[in-house]
Amino acid sequence: MSNKIDHSMSLASPDALNITTKQKIALAFGLIGLFILVLALFNVDFPNRAVFLTLSLGLVIGGTIVYSREAYLTKLEGIKNDGVWFKSLTSRGVLGWSLGIVLTVFYIVLYFFPALLGLGTNGEANTGLIALFDPLSNLLSGNNASQWFVYGTLYTVAILAFGYKFMLKYRHNRYQQLRTGSVMFFQTAFAFVIPELMARLNSDDFSLPYNDLKNMWPLNYYAFDQWRVDQFINAQTVGLFFLILGVVMVFVISPYLTYKYGKRWYCSWVCGCGGLAETAGDSFRQLSNKGVKAWKFERWMINSVLVFSIVTTVAVISTYLGYDSEKYWFTKNAFLISIGVFLTLLLAGILYYKRKELNKSAFRGAIGYYILTIAFLVFYSFFDLSQIKIDASYFSFGLNQNTYSFDSGLRSFYGFGIGSIFSGVIGTGFYPILGNRAWCRMGCPMATIMGIQQRLFSKFRITTNGGQCISCGNCSNSCEMGIDVRAYAQKGENIVRSSCVGCGVCSAVCPRGVLKLENDSMDGRINPTEVLLGNDVDLMDLLNKN
Amino acid sequence: MEHVVIIGNGISGVTVARHIRKNSDKKITIVSAETDYFFSRTALMYIYMGHMKFEHTQPYENSFWKKNRIELKKGFVETVETESKTLRFAGGDTLQYDKLVIATGSKPNKFGWPGQDLDGAQGLYSKQDLDSIERNAPDNKTCKRAVIVGGGLIGIELAEMLNSRSIPVTFLVREDSFWNGVLPKGESAMINRHIKNHHIDLRLSTNLKEIKSDENGKVKSIVITETGEEIECNVVGLTAGVAPNIDFIKTSNIETNRGVLVNRQLETNIPDVYAIGDCAEQRDGGIGQRRPIEAVWYTGRMMGEVLAQTICGNPLEYKPGHWFNSAKFLDIEYQTYGWVFADRGRPEYEEHFHWIHEDDTKCITVAYHKDTKQFLGINTFGIRMRHETFDRWLTEKRDVDYVIKNLPEANFDPEFYKHFEKDILASYNKQLQTV
Incomplete structure (x- = not known):
């Protein structure tokens, strides 16, 4: 359109979007809280760290609470999206880009330069920002803080504060409130407090790895690394329980819950990544790309990451089974063969029973990736990966001079490329640019597994309400996973998509009450239609049966 | 190859084009003077409110049209010459057709109010109307007050839009309660209260006398008929309904009344010329209890679905199923299935059961036949209900008892929402006992 109005780069917004005095004060308090963290980062030595840490986090949380109450409780219950495409922060304007850059830099420092945050190395005391968190860490686990403790605390604070904001925003919607309460609980208890407290159990002859119970393989790509498995086995009953629970989660609990409720049981009710996306990231959900090209990219990307994660995990496990076989129940080849048989049976079952639901590209992709995976398994069985040496400098423009064995090279590259860069730097740092679920949509291998199941073996769907859709596009606009929901709704077709996280x-x-998330029978769940309900009955029969 | 030309790229025109393409290889051209691509008119309000950008209201990607070999022509048709099957455009160029579909939609009603064409007085229907409200009322400094004339669906949407930018709104409604030509009393009264809760200055039983101009030909104020009160304002929203947008046809020999007259097969009096959507008027009166002109999103779509069959050699009549519709009044969603009449125009056999929640944002009205107890229709506010279920119950001619007892089956609210079916049933039983 020639006369298109583009507000996004403008700093002047329509008047209504200005915030009230009370909100300005709340914002100031929140910023002071953050400023204390910045001062700590620049090595200002606070006299009483416990007091200042409490003050800082208290101001951030308190500021967010007051701000949100003023924003939502002063208005009637309802949808509160006024101006999201006008505000610079939420429409890729100057503020949005600035925040994106700040977050990205934070992640790069966190992952690769923790010393800049004040992490004490070689037994030295922490300084700077990390030292500020020592009192809290000592309170919980009895140890000094690490960069991961700082990150975990800030992460939890963000989910709690913005979770509260989200609950107020949707105070007319119990589904939104309950699932937000759920992610707030799982983050605080399972990802933060319990693992920290469990660290207190560790002693010289007993130790458990830091274990976020809900963080399953393959999202938790190091779940079956040798050091973790060894620690679990050495910790005997308790450790074995956690190790077995980890396997049962992947092969029993998750498939069962995904069958009953769709992958939302995890992605938007339990998961920490999802939790941050749904709370702190909620303001950016409209930024996901809904285009066909983005969807095509997504399909290749996310399935490739899954294959990568399987190939890597199998390489790591089969290697230590190979040189340490007497320590474990499995030998290397028994492991590789059972993985190969499992994948073959799984694929054969899908191709046979679900052949009508797979189109040509899905069929080709599945076969191609199957052959690739099996080729890797065969390769692993014939070679001792620990003896294959790789000089990392060839792959890192000389930045990394280490030499790795094949398995640990693969593992390191996965950890760096997927674990750090994709899920952290891009996934969260780029919230204000790519939307809040770029990682979940494009990269999370666990979302891929649950997604395949959700598409093929689940009761979950989003039902459309007959002929009521008016194609307005609010649904597509607010889909953080970039699903063009309207494309289905306006055809009266249920939405059964592997990527849907059920938010x-x-x-x-x-605005017309067209969409409802439901768990119901598998029959008729996918219902492509030519003509919608409301038209001539004979015409509907004629066309919808063809 | 037969050339089908469609005038109008709204939901009706686009639906007929899509379905012709599915069923044939005909050459298809869609003509529009409004926009390059199809967009959802119903979403215009969300652009002004900042929920979406204009491109988000386009249901198909721009590449869709080429891929489906649907040609798009931007241009304003001035005359239709049916003898030579030629369209003449404002620019002077022409286009030949073999079959012509008129799907030009509506335009806002103007009832000859003095000042109705001033700068700042406008309806809200087209993309151009959206551009002009953005120009006239970008914020509450440029537009210190807006007056809306006409208490219908577009009026309340415009009020919500202006409210989102903190522009004070005075809302003039001719009737003594909002939209009470359509809504029964209890519902209409609840919406009156909801409008006021949003700090909108609702004036019932109030008519517009004139719009006054400043020295630059811009809207300065309006005067109310009943009291003579003058209200200063910068924008006047004229939202007293819509009428078919068919001025360019009047010079042709295509027969028109208020709309383009069509038979049940959506054919006009001229062979190979059809009309669908808001601009079509059923020659023999409305189908069933429907009006002869239906300016509703989904009826346009349904006419397109049917006409595509006829054009592709499978002649069909337009036979819509049970009536349904929906809307949203600020924060309150409304759905209707079957017929529920307001006081005005209600058949003498139609009786109502009304339930309202104490929070004053949810209510339902169930209409039934007073003798046979047959269920006739339901209006539901603040509770979503399932189209499919009511469509089936209407076909099965269920009685009102059955419907009230089985309401949980029809519930379409999101999971974990509070249910009110027990309350409703209790209230229904109580009302029956007192009768």
Whole structure:
């Protein structure tokens, strides 16, 4: 359109979007809280760290609470999306880009230069920002803080503060409130407090790895690394329980819950990545790309990451089974063969029973990736990966001069490329640019597994309500996973998509009550239609049966 | 190859084009003077409110049209010459057709109010209307107050839009309660209260006398008929309904009344010329209890679905199923299935059961036949209900008892929402006992 109005780069916004005095004060308090962290980062030595840490986090949380109450409780219950495409922060304007850059830099420092945050190396005391968190860390686990403790605390604070904001925003919607309460709980208890407290159990002859119970393989790509498995085995009953639980989660609990409720049981009710995306990232959900090209890219990307993660994990496990076989129940080849048989049976079952639901590209992709995976398994069985040496400098422009064995090279590259860069730097740092679920949509291998299941073996779907859709596009706009929800709704077709995380916001924002998240029978779940309900019965019969 | 030309790229025109393409290889051209690509008119309000950008209201990607070999022509048709099957455009160029579909939609009603064409007085229907409201009312400094004339669906949407930018709104409604030509009393009264809760200055039983101009020909104020009160304002929203947008046809020999007259097969009096959507008027009166002109999103779509069959050699009549519709009044969603009449125009056999929640944002009205107890229709506010279920119950001619007892089956609210079916049933039983 020639006369298109583009507000996003403008600093002047319509008047209504200005914030109230009370909100300005709340914002100031929150910023002071953050400023204390910045001062600590620049090595200002606070006299009483416990007091200043409490003050800082208290101001951030308190500021967010006051700000949100003023934003939502002063208005009637309802959809609160006024101006999201006008505000610089939420429409890739100057503020949005600035925040994106700040977050990205933070992640790069966190992952690769923790010393800059004040991490004490070689037994030295922490300084700077990390030292500020020592009192809290000591309170919980009895140890000094690490960069991961600082990150975990800030992460939890963000989910709690913005979770509260989200609950107020959707105070008319119990689905939104309950699932937000759920992610707030799982983050605080399972990802933060319990693992820290469990660290207290560790002693010289007993130690458990830091274990976030809900963080399953393959999202937790180091779940079956040798050091972790060894620690679990050495910790005997308790450790074995956690190790077996980890396997049972992947092969029993998750498939069962995904069958009953869809992958939302994890992605938008339990997961920490999802938790941050749904709370702190909620303001950016409209930024995900809904285009066909993005969807095509997504399909290749996310399935490739899954294959990468399987190939890597199998390489790591089969290697230590190879040189340490008497320590474990499995030998290397028994392990490789059972993985190969499992994947073959799984694929054969899908291709046979679900052949009608797979189109040509899905069929080709599955076969191609299957052959690739099996080729890797065969390769692993014939070679001792620990003896194959790789000079990392060839792959890192000389930045990394180490030499790795094949398995640990693969593992390191996965950890760096997927674990750090993709899920952290891009996944979260780019919230204000790519939307809040770029990682979940494009990279998370666990989302891929649950997604395949959700598409093929699940009761979950989003039902459309007959002929009521008016194609307005609020649903597609608010889909953080970039699903063009409207494309289905306007055809009266249920939405059964592997990527859907079941956040329910499409249903919430629909002005005509068209969308409902449901668990129901598998029959008729996928229902492509030519003509929608409401038209001539004979015409519907004629066309929808063809 | 037969050339089908469609005037109008709204939901009706685009639906007929898509379905012709599915069923045939005909050459298809869609003509529009409004926009390059199809967009959802119903979403215009969300652009002004900042929920979406204009491109988000386009249901198909721009590449869709080429891929499906649907040609798009931007241009304003001035005359239709049916003898030579030629369209003449404002620019002077022409286009030949073999079959012509008129799907030009509506335009806002103007009832001859003095000042109705001033700068700042406008309807809200087209993309151009959106551009002009953005120009006239970008914020509450440029537009210190807006007056909306006409208490219908577009009026309340415009009020919500202006409210989102903190522009004070005075809302003039001719009737003594909002939209009570369509809504029964209890519902209409609840919406009155909801409008006021949003700090909108709702004036019932109030008519517009005139719009006054400043020295630059811009809107300065309006005067109310009943009291003579003058209200200063910078924008006047004229939202007293819409009428078919068919001025360019009047010079042709295509027969028109208020709309383009069509038979049940959506054919006009001229062979190979059809009309669908808001601009079509059923020659023999409305189908069932429907109006002869249906300016509703989904009826346009349904007419497109049917006409595509006829054009592709499978002649069909337009036979819509049970009536349904929906809307949203600020924060309150409304759905209707079957027929529920307001006081005005209600058949003498139609009786109502009304339930309202104490929070004053949810209510339902169930209409039934007073003798046979047959279920006739339901209006639901603040509770979502399932189209499919009511469509089936209407076909099965269920009685009102059955419907009230089985309401949980029809519930379409999101999971974990509070349910009110027990309350409703209790209230229904109580009302029956007192009768």
